[in-house]
Amino acid sequence: MAKYLAYQIILHKLMYNNIIARFPKYKEDIDKVLDDMGWMIDTEGNCVDKKEG
Numbered sequence: 001m002a003k004y005l006a007y008q009i010i011l012h013k014l015m016y017n018n019i020i021a022r023f024p025k026y027k028e029d030i031d032k033v034l035d036d037m038g039w040m041i042d043t044e045g046n047c048v049d050k051k052e053g
Helices: 002-010 014-023 024-036
Strands: 039-041 047-049
Touching: 002 014, 002 024, 014 024, 024 039
Parallel strands: none
Antiparallel strands: 039 047
């Protein structure tokens, strides 16, 4: 489930802040998937490439 949510966040179909508020138990796993794939969440809650961030 966390991997699916992370992919949707990367595709900008879901917003990170909304998902974490709704599913706090997946936060750690979502953060790990995003980090492992080279993505991060900026100060506004948007998913951005680590190189651009």
